Amino acid sequence: MSHRSRILGGTSIDSDRPCRAASRCCPDPFTTPSTGAPMRFAMPLKNRLLNSALLGALTAGLGACGSSDPAGDSNSPPLGAEKLSVVVLVIDSLMPSDIGLQTPTLSGLIAEGTFFPESRSVFAAETIPNHVAMMTGVYPERSGITGNSFIDFDDPAGPTDKDLSLPEKLTAKTLFTFINEQCRGSGINPDIRHGATLSKKYLHEVFAGDDADPERQNDDPAVFNVAPDSHWDPTTSPAYIGPLFEYTPDRPTMEQALTQLPDADFFFVNLGSVDRNAHAFGAAGRGLQLLETDSLVQQMVDALKASGRWDRTVMLVVSDHGMDFTLPGPLQSVTVQPTLDALGACYAPMQAVQGGGTDSIYVTDRSLPEDQKREALHAARSCLMGLADCDTLCAGASRPTNAADIVYAWYTKDDPTDPTGNMPDSIRSQHPNFGDLVLVASDGLKFSDPTPLSNPIPGNHGQIATIHNFMLVTGGSPWVKKGVTVTPSVPSPDLLDRLPEQSETIDVAPTVAWLLGLGLKASDFPDGRTYDGRVLSQAFVQFDSASNPGSPTVCGRYDAQ
Structure with missing residues (x-):
């Protein structure tokens, strides 16, 4: 289902x-x-x-x-003598x-x-x-x-x-x-x-x-x-x-x-x-x-x-x-910013904001036409999720280490041209403050951006x-x-x-x-x-x-x- x-x-x-x-x-x-x-x-x-x-x-x-609901009835009684805490x-x-x-x-x-x-x-x-x-x-x-x-x-x-x-x-x-x-x-x-x-x-x-x-x-x-x-x-x-x-x-x-x-x-x-x-x-x-x-x-x-x-x-x-608990340091982390930088040479500049078990990807030039932003996000999602060869999308781009443990990559605005990337209805977190594309790590993996040393801590959440x-x-x-x-x-x-x-x-x-x-x-x-x-x-x-x-x-x- x-x-x-x-x-x-x-x-x-x-x-x-x-x-x-x-x-x-x-x-x-x-x-x-x-x-x-x-x-x-x-x-x-x-x-x-x-x-x-x-x-x-x-x-x-x-x-x-x-x-x-609380939606209530009319004809309210007077205030009682007791105070609820x-x-x-x-x-x-x-x-x-x-x-x-x-x-x-x-x-x-x-x-x-x-x-x-x-x-x-x-x-x-x-x-x-x-x-x-x-x-x-x-x-x-x-x-x-x-x-x-x-x-x-x-x-x-x-x-x-x-x-x-x-x-x-x-x-x-x-x-x-x-x-x-x-x-x-x-x-x-x-x-x-x-x-x-x-x-x-x-x-x-x-x-x-x-x-x-x-x-x-x-x-x-x-x-x-x-x-x-x-x-x-x-x-x-x-x-x-x-x-x-x-x-x-x-x-x-x-x-x-x-x-x-x-x-x-x-x-x-x-x-x-x-x-x-x-x-x-x-x-x-x-x-x-x-x-x-x-x-x-x-x-x-x-x-x-x-x-x-x-x-x-x-x-x-x-x-x-x-x-969720991981090993300290970069061994169980994924860093996507270098990949985004490489893709940016062909599409649009993008920046990752780490959240432990999640990563929020933003197209940083908010003045770009929607079609151009969407094209950059499609490229990022395809590369990071292994749906397309990164170097084919943009010469010199490569998929990050441990990227196979990125379990989801969801747009924060429904994309009719790529519905498989739309956020599930049960999550209800689509908002520009969440970035344009949200990555979710598997259990035991964390994101570390912009460098592999940016998130050295063993305890994380967001997965x-x-x-x-x-x-x-x-x-x-x-x-x-x-x-x-x-x-x-x-x-x-x-x-x-x-x-x-x-x-x-x-x-x-x-x-x-x-x-x-x-x-x-x-x-x-x-x-x-x-x-x-x-x-x-x-x-x-x-x-x-x-x-x-x-x-x-x-x-x-x-x-x-």
């Missing part, structure tokens, strides 16, 4: 993801009531803060419309196979929650796009965040290879923004608070909000993201490790998180040491780190219990991707195997179903499959939105389409008695039963 037809199950409104039937009962605040036509806002872009406040005011009274705790690169003797806390949380052993990251299986997927609930084709690195053609200094952590490139609204609009801007619950403790520098940057750099406006004029209320900068920690690592280790990160936790109703945390140790020291370093990180998770649980909040807490423990991530819904809330393991409907599913019962990183945002009763509708999204992800319904008792229950809270508030 072609991967282009492997999306299984039913289809939701504005989404190819399987999910429940939606209840669209709230009036659309962005249409004219008499005609249903979209309202137009003649407002200068420089007044985006005012624009954001106006959109929030227009949703007044709608924030409590609850639904598992929702924590999304990311253990970077954690895999289901890591759970064992070294993780007693996580093992206990699995017993007290609902575990999804066949969970999936978005592609590319890298840190930034999957943290963005968690906070936006949409695939990279809509968020614009496709990998950890890209070529910034908008840089005033000229095209530059850099981290894809620029807030203006994030063209989907985050949970922080939706909480502001639906709860605070609407006046429904102005006291709800959010926070983030993210160990990695580039994660702090991508969620810094659109006022982080007034000179660089969001690529989508309809988006103005806000930063978390408390947004810790890991570079300010005395324990911060700079070049090559650019993160603060888990112990000081958790110490910081515990200082922010009391003031956050919704809290987003990243612990990066399991990932960073794997990158630096391979599987051995990773194993030693797991025990410490597991003990730090226990510290957060203990803090919530000591404050009396655990019984009102839903915690999602999730990872952004898995990990298809590393799409398999960790997902657990747990917590002390009585709403969380205990001791449940969600088994896949297909034994040993392909990693490119998207089964209706499995979880993905894009499911975090709609689950949190449902829990907090944000009452989101398609018109609240900048492109008029609701979440790509779904509420993780198997984890909550409300779905035992109703297929599409309303949200259990109104902007995070509820009355105990």
Whole structure:
């Protein structure tokens, strides 16, 4: 079966993801009531803060419309006396196979929650796009965040290879923004608070909000993201490790998180040491780190219990991707830049941006006609995949060492003249920020560009195997179903499959939105389409008695039963 037809199950409104039937009962605040036509806002872009406040005011009274889509009902109840706490705790690169003797806390949380052993990251299986997927609930084709690195053609200094952590490139609204609009801007619950403790520098940057750099406006004029209320900068920690690592280790990160936790109703945390140790020291370093990180998770649980909040807490423990291990140095790597340079003499200049298990190929002259760019990409794909003799395509060009272990080469824009190179529909990562052609390495192989020494590290991700991530819904809330393991409907599913019962990183945002009763509708999204992800319904008792229950809270508030 072609991967282009492997999306299984039913289809939701504005989404190819399987999910429940939606209840669209709230009036659309962005249409004219008499005609249903979209309202137009003649407002200068420089007044985006005012624009954001106006959109929030227009949703007044709608924030409590609850639904598992989450789309919601009207006639919202008043705010309850209890405050729900929702924590999304990311253990970077954690895999289901890591759970064992070294993780007693996580093992206990699995017993007290609902575990999804066949969970999936978005592609590319890298840190930034999957943290963005968690906070936006949409695939990279809509968020614009496709990998950890890209070529910034908008840089005033000229095209530059850099981290894809620029807030203006994030063209989907985050949970922080939706909480502001639906709860605070609407006046429904102005006291709800959010926070983030993210160990990695580039994660702090991508969620810094659109006022982080007034000179660089969001690529989508309809988006103005806000930063978390408390947004810790890991570079300010005395324990911060700079070049090559650019993160603060888990112990000081958790110490910081515990200082922010009391003031956050919704809290987003990243612990990066399991990932960073794997990158630096391979599987051995990773194993030693797991025990410490597991003990730090226990510290957060203990803090919530000591404050009396655990019984009102839903915690999602999730990872952004898995990990693949190779030998250090160039022996198990492939370097494609010399081949691209040789082909460029006959076609167009191209540049590779490495992503560990992936490589993004860009035609660097963006002014070239589409036909000329396409011809260069066809030549690169044919040469690198062994579909044609490289020297015949362009005298002097040769196929790189280990190129036989490049398993896929996908265009980021469908090419009707070469459909075998089109990206599978289940991946949903077609975007210019991903380059023009994306290469994927086999398990145990990595890319190293522009030279064989550019990627010496033994731990990498991005390969298809590393799409398999960790997902657990747990917590002390009585709403969380205990001791449940969600088994896949297909034994040993392909990693490119998207089964209706499995979880993905894009499911975090709609689950949190449902829990907090944000009452989101398609018109609240900048492109008029609701979440790509779904509420993780198997984890909550409300779905035992109703297929599409309303949200259990109104902007995070509820009355105990």
